[in-house]
Amino acid sequence: MDWKRESSGKVRGKALQKPRKESRKMPGGREVARKMWARNLDEGGARRSRRHGDAAPGGQERARAQGRAPSGGAAALHGPHERPPLPLPRPALHLAPALHGGPHTLPLRPLPDGADEQLLPVAVLRAAEDGSEVFLSEWKERKVALSRLTRLEVRDDFLHGLRMLKSLQSEHVVTLLGYCEDDNSILTEYHPLGPLSSLEATLNLSKYRSTNTWQHRLQLALGYVAIIDFLHRSPLGTLVMCDSSDLPKTLSQYLLTANFSIVLNDLDALPLVNRSTGALVKCGHRELRGDFVAPEQLWPYGEDVPFHDDLMPAYDEKIDIWKIPDVSSFLLGHVEGSDMVRFHLFDIHKACKSQTPAERPTAQDVLDTYQKVLHLLRDTATSQTREML
Template structure:
């Protein structure tokens, strides 16, 4: 597989900026296990003083899915919406390390930067919808995994598509902005667009770009 990746985010002691490969593995020292599942283990490692992430396939049954995910990521490396790939070796893929982790850590991180206002938190609602919009408009179409379930997912054997992601947007945004005072005009607009997102008929839900446009209006109207 031909890779075109950049190591510009790392502090390197070499002139080139080629991808990390098997020759670099011997200088990687495990720091801690970040995650593990049926498909892979994810490690934080130290490589020449740089923190990077190594995702290692643990079940060969899922090899096809593992490398399909890599192919998708590589196709969209120019986008800031996609995790940066630094290289690979065999069944291991090397990624840039994001120290804040995933969005589950949001409410423990924001207080450290004194970000308490609705405006500060609502920016993350916009970021979330921008990511969904990016996925839906690209050839890397996939549903967002998580604990939230749209009605059509409950019925066994029922067909569903990317509109299940739209159903989940209000729940995610409400979680992001919880414990903040929402201006009344913002609340009315959000109540309207979120009501459309929660339509039991999937075809009546707005697409991600529509939701994003409304969110941007809400942000624009904030003082």
């Protein structure tokens, strides 16, 4: 891709105060205004602002086109024929080639000393306790979510999530727009309806009340099961959704899109089950409690024996199947017709709740049943409507 065509792109985080502007003369006499603000925490915990600029000084287009950074260093390439990135003189944001047509980078430059530091995120898309802050930003006149790590002790999880994002790009996963490993930053598509946990509040809005039907809700439940099926049969192998110790936590891992579908947003806890080697998983290193988690996730030795992670047995992907009925019940809600849907799903949900993991159906089995129920009820509703006419 011609770099100069991309140079008009800009990323800017929305601030409480009027931001500064900087214009640079580009080849051909074209002025390009560049703005980007995002709060970052350094090792001392002090806040500092950063600005994202993607215009190179005059005379450096040739170096960029040859895969060289503006300062003379080698620019990391990212694409179908990816090679190990070389050190950069400053952090760079890699733009996904599938979206932008070719490998290139956008340098992340800090604001000069004395710049406005009172910058706050307009929308926090992920809780701060997850170890990152997410800023609503804008790039090339489209809203994006800029996620930055704030706790270095969970950097391994952060990078694991990035690797999963790069490897699992599909209709089931939020779109990755860019990333910068050196700066612990990830740029993804922004979904204004937010996490799946806010579904009820969204459907109570007047503009969305027409979609608050059992048909749309069952379609959401079907989409959720489709994501679980995708993870269990992913290109990387059988992945387990470990960030699901309770219903609110599970719902927070997914986003509701503008066309009322579901995408997986948080991928930093997806361990791999390998049956050929006997490799199983354990979700975290603490004791789990409650009815939401599968029985095999509970401490098996009673209250008289203190919990010890080394003694806790591992398990497989069937823990995700156990949780499907609870998540689906939330998604179906209590609208007219939802009880009818639950009745038709009763048998498959009962099988999901089997105490023996091996007796539970696969995600593909559940997905097939959901699709059959959706088609059956739609056909029944259509026939009833025709009879009334």
